[in-house]
Amino acid sequence: MNIIEPRTLPGFMELLPNEQVLFNQMKEKIQKTYEKFGFLPIDTPVIEMSEVLLAKAGGETEKQVYSFNKGDSNLTLRFDLTVPLAKYVAAKYNELSFPFRRYQIGKVYRGERAQRGRFREFYQCDIDVIGDGELNIINDAEIPAIMNETFKELGLENYTIHINNRKLLNGLFEYNNIMEKSADVMRTIDKIEKIGIETVIEILEDFGIEKNSINNIMEFINIKGTNDEKIEQLENLNIDNELFRSGLNELKDVIKYIRLFNVEEKCFEIDLSIARGLDYYTGTVYETILNDYKEIGSICSGGRYNNLAGFYTDKKLPGVGMSIGLTRLFFILNDIGLIKTDKKSISQVLIVSMVDDLKYAINTANTLRANNINTEIYFDNKKIKAKFKYADKLKIPYVIVIGEDEINNGVLTLKNMETGEQDSVSLEQVVEKVK
């Protein structure tokens, strides 16, 4: 037969079973945390009509998507979970209860140039709260509380959730009458660490921005200190602008409530430098940094938006949400050795029989499974050494050996694969030990 090389496309993660066990545990922990906060699952199709999915998308998105014709239809694979959410909420508006708290965990597709750590197929784990017309600011504080809980569940430490409110910078620009130059100003400010304060001021002057305004901007970006100190300095700027005032009040509320949600002070910080998707987010924005691995960039981001589904409905649907790019996060954490898990295998017990009659082995397995212990029996006729090697490779923590002696005495030999300890025990004792 003509043999075809069994290869997987570049940019597509395909893990070995032991790694997949770890990946799935992370996914399940994220899901459990989302559910702990009462978010509802949805599961939208991977394929959508291009006309629907790309309603909003610009040229960059269209270049990256997987689109194709099938019959008379032009179809596209989803490139995020936000556009499908917008479609979903607009289509099912009358059947949903608001605020609509939904999570979705699923694969999305982007035809980016493949490179190490970049994936064309990857899991996103999203939560969003969608309001009908309005949405309470406390939601903006609950989202980072959920991020925090999720990271803790994943065993991460030394991370900081950076929080900003886009209305602050926009209000500052509006107040200084430089809204039309905001993109240029932002780009210049972003370079401050590279080019220095003086050069930034020079460039801003070149843009024709007044001295007063430049001072105002520099005061703003120089704000430092604790969260409370930053809020105090923002107050002291005395910027008499409605947008700025509103942003500051929202930020104060978010900080107040995030504390009530028991998020430790060291785990969040006001960061006036983060902007995120200028065209999309309208209020609170978040990024999350692993402090020992800042070069990785944000591992979980999100924010507040005025209107989720303007392309699909006249209803005003404000929302706030966040997304974890799980495939990339798994890849990174695996790389730097930060994956912490409770279990490393699916099976908790491997049963190995030294006798041909497997009745005793199967009975044992039946009982263990009835006690919710994941159990497998090694059926193949191999040497005992091969069977132990199998348990070892699969990281199964316990092996039960059943031979003539065990059957005659009504006991089991239980070996703890980690300690090497071996005991002659009853079936009830196995259940107890393994659980």
Add this chain to the structure above:
Amino acid sequence: MNIIEPRTLPGFMELLPNEQVLFNQMKEKIQKTYEKFGFLPIDTPVIEMSEVLLAKAGGETEKQVYSFNKGDSNLTLRFDLTVPLAKYVAAKYNELSFPFRRYQIGKVYRGERAQRGRFREFYQCDIDVIGDGELNIINDAEIPAIMNETFKELGLENYTIHINNRKLLNGLFEYNNIMEKSADVMRTIDKIEKIGIETVIEILEDFGIEKNSINNIMEFINIKGTNDEKIEQLENLNIDNELFRSGLNELKDVIKYIRLFNVEEKCFEIDLSIARGLDYYTGTVYETILNDYKEIGSICSGGRYNNLAGFYTDKKLPGVGMSIGLTRLFFILNDIGLIKTDKKSISQVLIVSMVDDLKYAINTANTLRANNINTEIYFDNKKIKAKFKYADKLKIPYVIVIGEDEINNGVLTLKNMETGEQDSVSLEQVVEKVK
């Protein structure tokens, strides 16, 4: 703004959140059961190179698949989880431990004509055991035991797993020297209920099959009775053919071991009429019928195959497995009202505050979540009636009401939404009651 109608492609299931909760519970129960038997998860890409994915496929498959070009590559969406498994095992042969017990639960794509109950995107939930060169027959008994356990977990009753062995019929044909006519004979036999025994015999005579052989075939298809009676009658056919003998021995082993796995006698039955994928399965085959809904056809099928990955490797990899088409199964069970679930909502508790200061509400939520109780707070400033309506629509079983009185007395008002019962209780009592 130009509004685009937010529609979903026909043939793609997109559930409301309450239905999705039920769907996900079914999916999780299937996964848990697969894991209880020690199967390892894998997660292969949805997109594969067409050359790889369609290595084996015939014209029918190619017509139904979603294929497209991206850059220089011709790509195809997976249409099942078996071909990706074959690719996976062949590619990672050296890194896997055999027997390789894997499960995969994921979406597959078939561009079939959309019609009620037929889906173009649907979940398959597969388990397979792959041997390296050989694979013990006990695996063929464990697979239906896992089916059985899965159906029980899903709350199904009155189902029968039909079991056959393809070697029996092939051995019968070989013994009668009519192998080259086997397809014609099979097709004729299949019509026996419609056209009657006499006509079948006439047609077989027309095929030039000898009287002895026709008698032999008719004896075979007339076998009836209990499982043990069927085996006895198969023995009594006295067919002196190696293939037949081997099939009968395998079937006897499967029946012997399926009983050891505690599968009730009424839940499985030898059914010599099922054939399944003539070109693929080589030994044991399974189909599962809901006895009150036979018209639905098999809801879970599978079998034994000689060689999984002949298109990708020279290694001989025999396997046995089964697949549940979850999307269709959910659709059917929902239709006939057979979905049984433990919980109907994600949140177990909704907290409703009558006071503006949400400190008390948030503290309560923090404690409940720390006790692994899924909890949400209704943040929006709505009338109490609207908040209860929300709980009702989402089928949240408990609502906690917090007002001035509750705060002053350090208690909570807990309402059981099903019974209407309302109590003044402590936080600890809430934890106890809800758990």
